[in-house]
Amino acid sequence: MSISLTFALMDAPYESSRTVTALRLIDIAARRGYDLKIFAYEGAVALAYKDQAAHANIVHKHDIEEENHPLPHKWIESLHETAVQHKGSIEWVNCDICGDERGIDNYVECTRGGTHVDFWQFVSSTDNTLVIGTTTT
């Protein structure tokens, strides 16, 4: 039986290295074929926001392609592909209340909206949980 883990994320994209470290952890677990449950809470709901757009960098005279600006929603899609390739899974839930507060509802298709009940069910049904709180509390 596969190992299952829950991760709770809280930081908004582009604001904290915690998010990058968290995604590295999820990537490691995905490569092991684990079944992963991710609950994106508070600002972290914006990680899966589909309207994130790459931009050029005028200061460095880079066009969009040269700048190759990272987009977290692309990382999330890539993590899903990694999990599937390794016969694992990722169920990624974005907190609906947090999304409503921030006007965010256009998520990449490999994620869905949900509530705290999802988080409770994730914690109850998986082998272990890591909560990665915000840097501001």
Added chain:
Amino acid sequence: MSNYMLILSCGPSEGRFHRAEEMARMLRNQGHETTLFLVQNATLAARPSPAGKPLQDLTSQGISVLADEFSLKERGILPAQMAHEISPASLDLVVDALAAGHKVLWE
């Protein structure tokens, strides 16, 4: 007794840094196997320095102190520049701890 892993991501000038150090000490005093895993700016404390000294002292109490190799590289800290009490480690160890059912807390 339980196995605890504390993940510390902030630098030595922040309050959370000392809170994690204190928590690690308390857990160890209660008899728990305790590991402190440094990531991001916390790895700055892996160098021999007054700021990192409290972490180095933890190892004498039986607490393992590890530093994420990737975070060390990002900050230009070479293994040879690290305090000998602290070891470089792969982030895989955190996933190992989670998979083994250890209590993993991110300060």
